[in-house]
Amino acid sequence: MMFHSPGRLLVRSLRMTFLTVVMVSGICVICASTKISLNTDATNRKEACGPTGVCDCSFADTFTDVYCREIQPHEVPRDIPSNATFLYIIMSEITRVPVDAFWNLTHLEELNLNENQIQEIPNLAFYNLTMLKVLELQTNKLRVLSPDVFARLPNLETLRLEDNQLQSLSSNIFENLTNLKYLYLQQNIISTLPGEIFRNLGKLSKLRLFDNMLKTLPSEIFQNSTSLVDINLCLNNIKSLPATLFSNLIQMEYLNLDKNEIEILADDIFADMHNLVSVSLSGNPIANLPDELLFGLLSLYSVAFEGEKLEVIPESLFYNQSKLPEISFWRNQITSVPERLFRGMSIGILSLSGNHISSLPEDLFESTTIYEALDLSANQLTEFPTAIIKANETMQFTILLLQSNRLTSINRGYFNKLINLRGVFLSDNSIHTVHGGDFNGPKLESIYLFENQLVEIIDNPFTGDTIKKVHLYGNNIRNLSNEFVTGVSNESLIFLNCASLSELPQAINAERMWVLPRWHRSAVVC
Template sequence: MAIFANSGVLLPLVFIGIAVTRESPIDMIETYGDYDQVCNVCNCSSFDEYEFINCSYRQLQELPPDVPVNTAELNFEHNNIRAKIDLPSSVLHLYGKDNQLTDIFGMFNETTGITVVDLENNRITSIPKGTFEFCHKLTELYLSANPIHHFNADSFIGLRSLKTLEMKYINGTIIETDLFREIRHSIQDLDINPWPKLTLIEPGAFNFSVRILKFSTGIMDYFPGSIFKQLQGEVQIDKCYIYMSETLNGISGKAFDGVSYMGDLKMIDSSMNYLPEGLLTNTSFVLAVFLQNNRLEDLPVGFLRLSPQLEILSLYNNHLKYITPEILMGLTRLKYLYLFQNLITEIPPLTFYNTNLKTLSIFNNQISTIQKTALRTSRRTLETIYMYYNDLTVIEDNAFDWLANISQV
């Protein structure tokens, strides 16, 4: 074990098993060994028997020759490097975003122990079969903002340990059924939002459980069914963020078939004006559902009835004309309901009675009357109501008597 000074605090470090990501670089003691050509251009640091080379922000057209054979981390971010990099086999972490690389095939044939690769914002157009074939220990791969258009399931062969994949802002047009077959058993965080040219998601494309899934609908006009469906077992997702576009005007009632559990769901920014029957009724949503910034005019009765654990429901900035007890059926633990910027004209009696509502945001609607029991909850949990910018003309007597804990109206 060695002790190094870092911002005045003594920190014990053990190199074996250290997990270093791009968010947590190790600050090393600067040294200059036998690699003067590299270290005259770049910052060289040593730790144990390993070298950490930082060549970032130097306007380099190519890396200096003779990168140490025992280099554990190589950082050449924010340069103009075009040529393929000859990597030492010892490299564990590679940071090369914001360069001009076009071809990475063969770069990783010798780096069998590499765990992190960040090549965002280069000029990479394809990921041929075998590019990562020997990277069995790679856990994080960042390829966003590359004009990648040629890739398929074989592009990920060898990535048996991959946990995080980011491929945002690429030129993919189809998410095929087997695209992620090589990583489906290991992947935890998958972020492919957005693919601006996306036209199709094939059935079963996301037929695996994952911690975080982010994707967009590109220029699709219809969200298909069964994209999560698998032959055996069920899919579980902690957080699913679907970023829609105005081209999307419809969604299949079977879109979430095969998903038994989802912590959070976000479907926003589309032209959808309705939710089909059965869309969300077979999935248990545990924490939050966000459906704001669409054009929804109506909601199916009990559309979240299998989600009694749900705490947050966001429906603001739609075209909803009413909210009823039947719509909120089964949401016994709902705490936060956001309905502002809709076209709601009334709140029927006991609409929120079976919820656990604490905050109701319903401002900027067309409500004219607050009936006596409209705001009543069975356990008198309501604390905050936002109702300004409505057409209120009548508030019935005792309309707020149910609000024992009210702190703001």
């Protein structure tokens, strides 16, 4: 049997058998062997465009946009214009796709069927869509996909299958998608992937596989995907990574392996990824990092080893790294930091928060520049680290976080040497004393001292001209001198619990505030 366009079939149901489908001079030849049922149900489906159409249709000389949202009944509309370029049928509770619904849409470049209830896709549903570049099937109820469902989409660049119920994928399902660049498979329940599934995806740039149930990855799975730039594998159950898994990914820039069950990393697992910008391994039970894990990765911007079981950081971890804008070791089991760990580096944000660090080596920051923020919160520090002041000329950060430690007092003049400091967080410590002029930094604006053990403030610790906010609530301050209140800089606010005060200083009285010099507008907020 021969015919020119399957989309022109007018019969409601045509049963035929075939072995293979080929195109010869534009003619479709169907040869017998396997039964197929074409149920068009055209009489039950509403017209897409026109006076009674259920879609919004925009017509132009070279294209037609068809936009269908929340349509009734919940069926793919019929008579979609054959020159449609963009077709959206979304949020319409469609449960099935008629096999011939899109056969005449040979100009279609984008097909969006997301947020429906589609459970399966007929094998030939996308048969004639050879111009299609974007196919969106996310947020449906797909459980199984036929191995050949995407076989006739040679120009497809983006495929979205996330947020379905897919458990597995055939090894050749993407075999003909040689122009695919973006593949979204996240938020399914995929537990395994065949080693050859991406073998023909030489142009694939972005791959999303997070929030599945993967336990392992075949060593050869990315072997031919040399154009990959961005892989997200977080929120799986991956326990180990083959040493050669990323060997050919020379273009890789972003790698996310967060929240898996990885315990051990091969020494050179990242060795070939010279363009790597960001690597994140947070939330894995990794106890030890290889000494040369990051060796040669000179393009790194962000490194995160958060929420793991690290007890020791290798001293050579950042060897030959000269600049890293973001480094985080948040919430590990680290008790000490190697003295030469950051030697010669320029760091934007450094976080060692949430560990068990009680002290830092005095020369830790020798020849080290930190230019945005230093986070040492939630540790066991009992004294302000000398390492920060000793390297004060290179400590250019604007934010210092020291909350939730065991600090009891403030070293006189400590913050005055940090000339770029704008905000200091000292809450949830055991600080019981502050001295006059303790906070006199040239750019200091915000001071957080709440939840400490302050009982009185006699002198004025907050003499900096740029101070705007001082947070003192959560203490048991009983005495607050007039010198303190009147000495705070212009336009500043002091936040505290007034209920604990034995009496309000005279300067806080409303009548007294009026006779203060007009330029003085400091206020206490209770």
